[in-house]
Amino acid sequence: MIPFLDIHKINARFHDEFQSEFDVILNTSRFILGNKLKQFEDDYAKYCGTKYCIGTGNGLDALTLILKGYIATGRLQEGDKVIVPSTTFIATILSVIYAGLEPVFIDANSNTFNISIEEIKTHFSKDVKAIITVHLYGQLADMNAINTFCKTYNILCIEDAAQAHGAINESNVKAGNLGDAAAFSFYPSKNLGALGDGGAITTNDEELYNILLKLRNYGSDKKYHHKIIGYNSRLDEMQASFLSVKLKYLDADNEKRRLIAKRYLLEVENAKIKLPYYNGSKDHVFYAFVIQVDDREMFIEYLNKHNIGNLIHYPIPPHQQEALKKYNGLSLPITEQIHKTVVSLPISPVMIDDDVTKVIKILNAY
Numbered sequence: 186m187i188p189f190l191d192i193h194k195i196n197a198r199f200h201d202e203f204q205s206e207f208d209v210i211l212n213t214s215r216f217i218l219g220n221k222l223k224q225f226e227d228d229y230a231k232y233c234g235t236k237y238c239i240g241t242g243n244g245l246d247a248l249t250l251i252l253k254g255y256i257a258t259g260r261l262q263e264g265d266k267v268i269v270p271s272t273t274f275i276a277t278i279l280s281v282i283y284a285g286l287e288p289v290f291i292d293a294n295s296n297t298f299n300i301s302i303e304e305i306k307t308h309f310s311k312d313v314k315a316i317i318t319v320h321l322y323g324q325l326a327d328m329n330a331i332n333t334f335c336k337t338y339n340i341l342c343i344e345d346a347a348q349a350h351g352a353i354n355e356s357n358v359k360a361g362n363l364g365d366a367a368a369f370s371f372y373p374s375k376n377l378g379a380l381g382d383g384g385a386i387t388t389n390d391e392e393l394y395n396i397l398l399k400l401r402n403y404g405s406d407k408k409y410h411h412k413i414i415g416y417n418s419r420l421d422e423m424q425a426s427f428l429s430v431k432l433k434y435l436d437a438d439n440e441k442r443r444l445i446a447k448r449y450l451l452e453v454e455n456a457k458i459k460l461p462y463y464n465g466s467k468d469h470v471f472y473a474f475v476i477q478v479d480d481r482e483m484f485i486e487y488l489n490k491h492n493i494g495n496l497i498h499y500p501i502p503p504h505q506q507e508a509l510k511k512y513n514g515l516s517l518p519i520t521e522q523i524h525k526t527v528v529s530l531p532i533s534p535v536m537i538d539d540d541v542t543k544v545i546k547i548l549n550a551y
């Protein structure tokens with residue numbers, strides 16, 4: 186069996202380093218808001234090139250807190266519209282709803298699957314006060330065009346960078362530093378994954394940073410003094426210390442993912458399989474390697490028969506989910522087509538060359 190993603194093997198590489206971090210934390214028994222979190226926040230801000238990083242409980246909270254933070258600073262008001270990509274994981278949309286804002290769904294660019302600037306222009310109105318871009322599957326969105334648009338209309342540009350840790354553009358600017366604020370998820374399967382839930386926000390905005398420190402911790406910056414209505418969403422010491430260990434290896438791991446992707450792109454030759462867009466640069470970190478096929482059920486049966494792990498990111502787009510009934514009537518044809526045809530193939534920093542070769546052989550024989 187070639188696993189879709191061998192999380193045990195990914196983390197086993199760091200067993201000894203994790204063990205010594207665990208021992209230190211168990212000895213000090215400081216589990217929440219201690220030095221390990223501060224160290225990771227400093228490390229991750231430095232890595233992304235931003236002034237600030239704030240750890241949160243997960244990626245959904247990171248997104249929601251950014252929006253709530255901008256409401257607290259007066260940059261957003263409840264009821265404002267926020268442009269969101271319709272091809273994304275549901276968390277992007279849920280954050281807008283949790284913050285009391287109104288999502289405006291934008292169809293995807295059929296090449297990159299990311300939000301399309303042409304569609305943004307078509308659906309823009311004076312009620313839109315922010316755009317959330319998602320770097321889907323690890324591919325940076327068209328941030329130059331989107332930032333120019335946001336600056337022209339004086340609206341916020343927020344990155345959902347949950348799938349793009351370490352992706353870097355042609356000017357050497359990393360995901361997390363390509364808008365006003367960015368949200369990351371450290372869900373275990375992510376390129377930088379914790380051993381449980383975790384998330385973070387990066388930003389250069391000092392006012393937002395100061396609000397977020399309170400928002401994630403019951404609205405408090407001094408124990409039992411609560412200045413605003415806050416939440417409980419903190420990245421704990423254990424996860425922060427494990428993430429600091431893994432951060433050192435992130436660039437090398439992303440490079441390994443790109444090498445596997447390059448092999449798939451070069452060696453898979455089958456008219457029934459549509460390969461993903463990739464420009465060959467470091468602006469893609471291949472959180473997922475996603476192909477498209479017309480006969481998905483048959484194709485997945487074939488992969489399963491040949492013991493090749495696979496997954497669908499994602500089978501149903503957010504606007505067609507039962508939970509989002511209000512948006513079920515929207516027509517987003519490119520997004521709907523993408524969700525009907527995508528299949529994610531095995532890719533990870535611990536995948537061995539022989540397994541890549543086997544996958545390619547099986548795909549070419551389909």
Ligand SMILES: Cc1ncc(COP(=O)(O)O)c(C=O)c1O
Binds near residue numbers: 246273348371383384
């Ligand atoms: C694009 C995107 N946004 C947000 C999230 C939410 O992150 P989390 O699961 O850590 O809440 C995820 C991952 O699950 C994601 O893939």
